[in-house]
Amino acid sequence: MRKLSWGLVLVLIASLVLTACTAPVAAPTGGAQPAAEAPAAGGADDVVRVALLLPSTINDIAWSQSIYTSLKELQAEMGEDKLEIAYSENMFNVPDAAAAIREYAANGYDLVIAHGAQYGDSLMEIAPDFPEVSFAWGTSTRTGADQGITNIFAYEPRGDQAGYVTGVLAAKLTKAKVIGLVGPVDAGDAKLHVDGFLAGVKATDPEVKVNVSFTGSFGDTALAAEAANTHIKAGADVLTGSSQQVVGAIGVAKENSIPWIGVQADQSTAAPETVMASAIYDWKQLLKDIIAKRAAGTLGGEVLQLTYANGGIRTIYNEAAPAEAVEAAKAAEAGLADGSIEIVVEPR
Amino acid sequence: MSQLPIIGPIFFDHDVLVYVAYLLVPISLYVLYRTTFGLKVRAVGQNPEAADSLGVRVNAVRYATVILGSALAGLAGASLSVGLLNIFQENMTNGLGFIAVALVYFGGWRPVGVLLGALLFSTVSAFQLWMQVLGVPIPSDLAVMLPYVLTIIVLAVGVKQIRQPAALTKPYERGE
Structure with missing residues (x-):
């Protein structure tokens, strides 16, 4: 019997380790590569690294899928060597998401998008620790500018x-x-x-x-x-x-x-x-705007919207x-x- | 027969697996209380030492029940995606399994008790949906709380003692 229990323990540990390996926080190593390995021609950094935190999955045919699809479209437009994407799914619980946000910010991502209203307070705590990184948060109209935070973009689909x-x-x-x-x-x-x-x-x-x-x-x-x-x-x-x-x-x-x-x-x-x-919700233009603003030196502090006027919302009949x-x-x-x-x- | 007035939709307008679930109550009653296997199952849950001394292979029976229970839980999950929704989504049970575990306590480890608990929970859940749809002016947050609050109240007030098997979650090793 003892042998059997040890076998069981081993199986359990193995399954835990395996699930941990597939856990969403495991970001692609590409994001953390030192600048020396980046393409020589563009100098240190002409690659935009974007990390996306999603409360559900990329195929939820709703909230999370909409922004993921737009980000992929933008990547196709800009080229895979210019826009790197990492994402974490099923981050509905805020503590998990906060850990992932910190991880991404510490690992060389330029823009970390927290795609859920619940992530706001965590973001306000994390953002000041990474002044070089831009964060985006929606649904929200709060950028934290009143608290002196300058690197959070807030976005809101109308x-x-x-x-x-x-x-x-x-x-x-x-x-x-x-x-x-x-x-x-x-x-x-x-x-x-x-x-x-x-x-x-x-x-x-x-x-x-x-x-x-x-x-x-x-x-x-x-x-x-x-x-x-x-x-x-x-x-x-x-x-x-x-x-x-x-x-x-x-x-x-x-x-x-x-x-x-x-x-x-x-x-x-x-x-x-x-x-x-x-x-x-078509997020492509909004994402493009955020990336352009960052390139021009604005790391955050602005509120962006998806509307029918700016093409961020369209209807398919x-x-x-x-x-x-x-x-x-x-x-x-x-x-x-x-x-x-x-x-x-x-x-x- | 689903065309019958009032009782028609109640009794004949559901998915096949719903009726299987109802059928499982008498079946599990029979198996647990009228067969040798059922006696062994109850024995290894209450007093594994005594069962062992009478030649029951305690761990074999326990594994068998775990496998059987898992199969039924799997069937329940499959009925959600294949029977009810025709769609699969990650995390689609939304913690429903924990409600099932709570219902086992609620029902005092007796099949009929579990059935009554499940009916109570789902009736209140359906009731709160109707309240919202018909526009009863209470905040939706309170309405969705109802089934859970009621379950807690019944557990706290109605259930005098939790009659769980004495050897629940205790591993059995011969000679200890």
Whole structure:
């Protein structure tokens, strides 16, 4: 028996070590290479090293996937020898993320992006220790400039604009005049989205009722599915929602042949016939701007936004979506872009 | 039969695995309390020394139960992705497994108790979703708390004593 227990201990240790090896913090060694090994022609440093911290995974078809896709597109544009990317997934817990942020900053990364509102306080503590490194944090409008921090860029997708346009579309699509919204928590980016959505629906058809529910989590896929089921039973014939857990709700929408309207990333990959439109976050220009500002000597202290006006938000429509509804939504896009539409948020 | 009024959707409108879960309650009752294997399982959990002295291979039975339990847990996870959601996402259980463990304590290690606990938890969970969807004016943060708060209350008030197996988590080695 003793031998068996020792064998078990060994297996356990081995499995722990193996999981540790695949742990996300293990950054590619390229980032930590001394300058001497960098390409000789460009001098010490013409490579931009970007590290990305994600609360969920790069294929969550929502929040994390949107910025990862944009960063990859930017890399394809700039060239792999000019833009190095490292990323850490599933960093929902702040202490894990803080350790990873510090690790990246200490290992020669030029820009560390903390892609979640929860990372702010940690970032404010870490950033002053690495004055040469730029940090970016979203969703936020706080750069820490009031505390004398100069190397944090804050960014914010205007979720209310994405919500408004999808709200207009949803109001046109619903026949039962009931829409179900599966939200994560009633705060931050998600609240912005809900407020915009309600405003968009109201501006299009005041008779339409929007049932809003929150799961209290960003990753509770099963509860999101259950919420979608409840919405359908309560009479909703169009569903929408935000955050990475909505894949569960999309599955339910697909099963019940009910149209889904997505935000954040192109969600038609999950169910091409179900997803009528996705208001996607396109981070490429914002990332490009941050890198350009850094190159010009501004390490942080500015707030950047994704809007319809700057192309940071665009909507992809399903070909099967009714033309009249798409036209109304496109009019809303144009109105938001030129400022003729103002989003009126009513207290809930 | 799912077309029957009221009881139709309640009893006949679910995934096959839901009915398998219900069936598992009488099956595990039978196996645990009416078969030799069940007697051995309970014996090695309560008093492994006594079981050993009667010729039960304690560790073999324990490994068998771990494997069986893991298989059932795996089935539960698969039902979530294959049966309920038709999709796989990392961390999609969102800690549901811990709720399952809590339900075992809740049910006092008895199949029927676990069933009742699971029904209570999921009923309140469904209830809070309905409250939100129907626009009952309470903050969503409080609503999503309900099933957990209720579980804690029932555990603290209702369960007089935790009837866990006496030799739970204690390794057994002959002659010690």
